[in-house]
Amino acid sequence: MKDILDAIQSPDSTSADFANIKLPESYRAVTVHKDEQEMFAGLASRDKDPRKSLHLDDVALPELGPGEALVAVMASSVNYNSVWTSIFEPVSTFGFLERYGRLSELSKRHDLPYHIIGSDLAGVVLRTGPGVNAWNPGDEVVAHCLSVELESSDGHNDTMLDPEQRIWGFETNFGGLAEIALVKSNQLMPKPDHLSWEEAASPGLVNSTAYRQLVSRNGAGMKQGDNVLIWGASGGLGSYATQFALAGGANPICVVSSPEKADICRSMGAEAVIDRNAEGYKFWKDEHTQDPKEWKRFGKRIRELTGGEDIDIVFEHPGRETFGASVYVTRKGGTITTCASTSGYMHEYDNRYLWMSLKRIIGSHFANYREAWEANRLIAKGKIHPTLSKVYSLEDTGQAAYDVHRNLHQGKVGVLALAPEEGLGVRNHELRAQHIDAINRFRNI
Numbered sequence: 001m002k003d004i005l006d007a008i009q010s011p012d013s014t015s016a017d018f019a020n021i022k023l024p025e026s027y028r029a030v031t032v033h034k035d036e037q038e039m040f041a042g043l044a045s046r047d048k049d050p051r052k053s054l055h056l057d058d059v060a061l062p063e064l065g066p067g068e069a070l071v072a073v074m075a076s077s078v079n080y081n082s083v084w085t086s087i088f089e090p091v092s093t094f095g096f097l098e099r100y101g102r103l104s105e106l107s108k109r110h111d112l113p114y115h116i117i118g119s120d121l122a123g124v125v126l127r128t129g130p131g132v133n134a135w136n137p138g139d140e141v142v143a144h145c146l147s148v149e150l151e152s153s154d155g156h157n158d159t160m161l162d163p164e165q166r167i168w169g170f171e172t173n174f175g176g177l178a179e180i181a182l183v184k185s186n187q188l189m190p191k192p193d194h195l196s197w198e199e200a201a202s203p204g205l206v207n208s209t210a211y212r213q214l215v216s217r218n219g220a221g222m223k224q225g226d227n228v229l230i231w232g233a234s235g236g237l238g239s240y241a242t243q244f245a246l247a248g249g250a251n252p253i254c255v256v257s258s259p260e261k262a263d264i265c266r267s268m269g270a271e272a273v274i275d276r277n278a279e280g281y282k283f284w285k286d287e288h289t290q291d292p293k294e295w296k297r298f299g300k301r302i303r304e305l306t307g308g309e310d311i312d313i314v315f316e317h318p319g320r321e322t323f324g325a326s327v328y329v330t331r332k333g334g335t336i337t338t339c340a341s342t343s344g345y346m347h348e349y350d351n352r353y354l355w356m357s358l359k360r361i362i363g364s365h366f367a368n369y370r371e372a373w374e375a376n377r378l379i380a381k382g383k384i385h386p387t388l389s390k391v392y393s394l395e396d397t398g399q400a401a402y403d404v405h406r407n408l409h410q411g412k413v414g415v416l417a418l419a420p421e422e423g424l425g426v427r428n429h430e431l432r433a434q435h436i437d438a439i440n441r442f443r444n445i
């Protein structure tokens with residue numbers, strides 16, 4: 001591993017140098033264990049502690065197949081899907097690995113008694129498999145997390161519709177929270193050269209998802225002037241949705257849960273911010289009954305902030321707790337676009353407000369190859385910025401996931417894998433200098 005790191009840190013290393021490095025037989029990786037998948041049985045979700053289920057193990061280097069790449073991971077990030085994996089909710093991810101393992105001889109490698117998690121990385125290509133021509137050892141890359149087989153025509157227009165669509169590091173093994181990761185080569189994209197390893201590793205999953213969900217025609221197709229209600233506007237997804245709304249000439253109405261988070265949204269340029277805690281919205285009277293009066297109070301507050309207008313697009317992901325309110329506050333003909341259900345996936349809303357006002361609910365999930373590429377391009381051009389707040393070591397990934405599970409974090413939480421310290425890997429200092437305040441906006445708050 002030392003040879004790999006030395007080569008990455010030497011400015012003189014050539015592609016041939018990387019190709020000639022002897023790869024280790026094993027490497028360190030963050031895992032969950034199959035024989036522990038029942039460890040939290042009977043506990044409430046909130047009490048399931050990722051620090052207990054996430055392990056840092058030495059794992060065997062997987063065999064490299066056609067169309068694949070082995071990447072030395074300098075940094076990764078925590079996504080909420082890793083929180084779901086670590087608490088074995090809503091299902092254990094070992095079921096995904098077993099199912100994938102049944103697909104082919106090659107996919108069998110993924111069905112192991114441990115799951116190496118993580119769906120983001122920034123690093124350097126070490127080896128490519130047969131059939132890979134676009135990438136070479138030594139290339140500095142980030143990886144998006146869409147894994148597809150593309151053997152069915154269903155996915156040929158929109159790669160997210162492939163019947164064998166999987167999220168790498170969640171529904172496949174050999175993820176990014178590790179010193180080495182295995183990806184399909186078409187997951188690779190150029191690393192934005194003005195960012196450090198940990199900054200570059202942080203936007204991938206959430207930035208691509210927010211791009212499809214809000215901007216792409218496959219999602220809400222946001223346009224200039226739209227009022228966009230963004231839940232969790234300083235969180236992982238929300239911090240990118242807010243940037244897309246502002247950069248696209250829309251009007252974000254940011255919902256957050258503390259004055260600090262409200263300040264972050266304002267510092268990004270948002271003017272309309274609602275602190276849901278301070279204003280005490282209680283959309284559910286009890287576990288089974290919603291309170292339409294609270295939807296209305298929320299809607300009135302939005303009208304105050306917009307000069308009397310309602311919401312064109314709701315950027316939804318909290319799910320059960322907010323969905324009824326989201327449908328209610330959307331304007332006639334507006335769109336609720338959802339990619340998740342953090343607070344519960346059995347949603348309830350008053351359908352009269354949907355059909356009578358011709359609203360639409362759009363389901364959105366990650367991003368297709370092209371959308372992920374376009375989202376990364378915006379980062380590389382300095383149009384959209386990473387929202388990295390705090391960085392942990394690989395050893396402390398459990399704590400990092402705990403922070404995200406308990407909503408103690410801001411923006412994105414990074415993890416250093418092979419990178420010995422923060423701040424390395426910047427190649428374009430001029431572009432960085434132009435955007436340094438925006439790049440650092442979320443740091444250490």
Ligand SMILES: C/C=C/C(=O)SCCNC(=O)CCNC(=O)[C@H](O)C(C)(C)COP(=O)(O)OP(=O)(O)OC[C@H]1O[C@@H](n2cnc3c(N)ncnc32)[C@H](O)[C@@H]1OP(=O)(O)O
Pocket residue numbers: 080081084089090091145167205209339340365366
């Ligand atoms: C990028 C980051 C993203 C995120 O963070 S997203 C948040 C994290 N992700 C999640 O929380 C999602 C986790 N996944 C799940 O909870 C489950 O993954 C799903 C509920 C999405 C799917 O459940 P399942 O049981 O895997 O799939 P089924 O489609 O219900 O398949 C079970 C059997 O049911 C059959 N079936 C499917 N549709 C139909 C139908 N319309 N009529 C009859 N049968 C159907 C199938 O074929 C299959 O059958 P057979 O077991 O024999 O293979």
Ligand SMILES: NC(=O)C1=CN([C@@H]2O[C@H](COP(=O)(O)OP(=O)(O)OC[C@H]3O[C@@H](n4cnc5c(N)ncnc54)[C@H](OP(=O)(O)O)[C@@H]3O)[C@@H](O)[C@H]2O)C=CC1
Pocket residue numbers: 079080081084205206209231232233234235236237238255256257258261276317318321322339340341342343364365366367404407411
């Ligand atoms: N389908 C897909 O492709 C993707 C799905 N996801 C899913 O989206 C969800 C959010 O992910 P991410 O943004 O990274 O997570 P984060 O935890 O970083 O941010 C979510 C934010 O949502 C807000 N929130 C949480 N619970 C509630 C609630 N009950 N009511 C209102 N607001 C709430 C919080 O903000 P505050 O407290 O300030 O209001 C929180 O910071 C997860 O479930 C994740 O699995 C994520 C990425 C891709």
